[in-house]
Amino acid sequence: MPYTRLVEVGRVAMINYGKDYGKLVVIVDIVDHARALIDAPDMVRKPFFFKRMALTEFKLDIGKTPAKKDLIAALNSSKAFDNFAATAWGKKLASRKAKAASNDFGRFKAMIAKKAKSAKVKAALKK
Amino acid sequence: MTTDFKYHQYQIVGRHLPTEANPSPSLYRMKVWAVDEVCARSKFWYFIKRLKRVKKANGQIIAVNEIFEKDPTVVKNFGVWLRVLSRTGYYNMFKEFRDVTMNGAIDQMYQDLAARHRIRASCIQIIKTAVLKDEECKRPIVLQFHKEGLSFPIPHKVVRPSEKKYRSTFKASRPNVALF
Numbered sequence: 480m481p482y483t484r485l486v487e488v489g490r491v492a493m494i495n496y497g498k499d500y501g502k503l504v505v506i507v508d509i510v511d512h513a514r515a516l517i518d519a520p521d522m523v524r525k526p527f528f529f530k531r532m533a534l535t536e537f538k539l540d541i542g543k544t545p546a547k548k549d550l551i552a553a554l555n556s557s558k559a560f561d562n563f564a565a566t567a568w569g570k571k572l573a574s575r576k577a578k579a580a581s582n583d584f585g586r587f588k589a590m591i592a593k594k595a596k597s598a599k600v601k602a603a604l605k606k
Numbered sequence: 607m608t609t610d611f612k613y614h615q616y617q618i619v620g621r622h623l624p625t626e627a628n629p630s631p632s633l634y635r636m637k638v639w640a641v642d643e644v645c646a647r648s649k650f651w652y653f654i655k656r657l658k659r660v661k662k663a664n665g666q667i668i669a670v671n672e673i674f675e676k677d678p679t680v681v682k683n684f685g686v687w688l689r690v691l692s693r694t695g696y697y698n699m700f701k702e703f704r705d706v707t708m709n710g711a712i713d714q715m716y717q718d719l720a721a722r723h724r725i726r727a728s729c730i731q732i733i734k735t736a737v738l739k740d741e742e743c744k745r746p747i748v749l750q751f752h753k754e755g756l757s758f759p760i761p762h763k764v765v766r767p768s769e770k771k772y773r774s775t776f777k778a779s780r781p782n783v784a785l786f
Contacts, residue, residue: 482785487757500768508681509751511704516681524679526706529760544680 484534486515489541491559496531501572503560504532508544516544520551535563611709613639613716615673616646622660633668634658639712639732643670653731675707683738683748684711690719691729698733702745708735761785 484490490506492515499522508516510526517532518524524544537559541550554560563569581589616638622631634654640646647667655661681704688699701718703711712732719725740752763785767773 482759482761485757485759487755496766496768509756510681510706511751516679516706526681526710530764530766533763534760 484536486529486534487538488543489539489553491535491537491539491563492517492532493535494527494532503535503563505539505541505550505554505559507541507550518545518547518550520547520554535568536566537563611707611713612641613709613712614641614646615639615709615712616643617669617671617673618646618650619668619670620650620654620660620665621668622658622665634660637673639709643672646670675709678707681706683740683743684708685736685738685742686711686715686732687734688715688719689731689733690723690725692723692725700744702738702743702748704748704751708737711735759785 486506486509488506488508492504492506494500494502494504494517502519502522504517504519504522504527506515507518507524510516513530514526514528515532516524517527537557539550539553539557539559541553545553564573578586578589617635618638619633619635621633622628624631634657636650636653638646638649638653640649647670650667651662651665654665684703684705686701686703688701690697690699701715703714703718705711705714712735716727716730719730720727743749743752762783764783765781
């Protein structure tokens, strides 16, 4: 089967809609064909549509609907949320966030750095 | 507590008005689903006058309480027994749903009957509801979610805008919905 990211208990997912946009959550039970029960350390467990989440490559080793402290323990031991930040997807989100948070001078410095870099690349290619 | 359910569950207690012949009439308690308290009272009279010799003109409502889900963070199987009026006549039905709240299951039930049978909400009478154990369930649509270690892919993924205001009718490029 070509699929590696499955909907299953313990799967880490990212919410991509609504007020919890960008939040990492864990699927703790499957409600039906369209919804899963999701949980995170700082939220009340609730059902959520698959349509509104994106599955990540990480999966925790937990049972169905664990207690909050067991979920937090599983997250701490697996470091899934930290590992997510180290993936290409996590880095992209972080750089996007940094860019949005930067001011005009910050963007100017980035532009100068980019120019200097491309000048070096061009010079190296010319040789 | 989410309040976005269309139908809420009410417990209604009513009785016949005290008379000289019967100064302390017996109380009747009923659980009904209705959009609000006013509709719940109306539903109570609708059912009680079919079951007992009590009607709105000679009866009174003692209490109306809304019933909330005890644990709305746990997935359960709900069974609903129904009496529905179709174009031909009355039918009895039993349906199962998976949800975290009974109200959610009842909302699903109204949607399901409207979709599969074109039955309007006014033609539905809920006879009984229950929370079912896994081994009590009968319907394959519910049974398929009881498998141990259940997992399945989402093969079709439509990337949707992060907020409603970013929705657009027309797109510059056709979306790629395949997901591997």
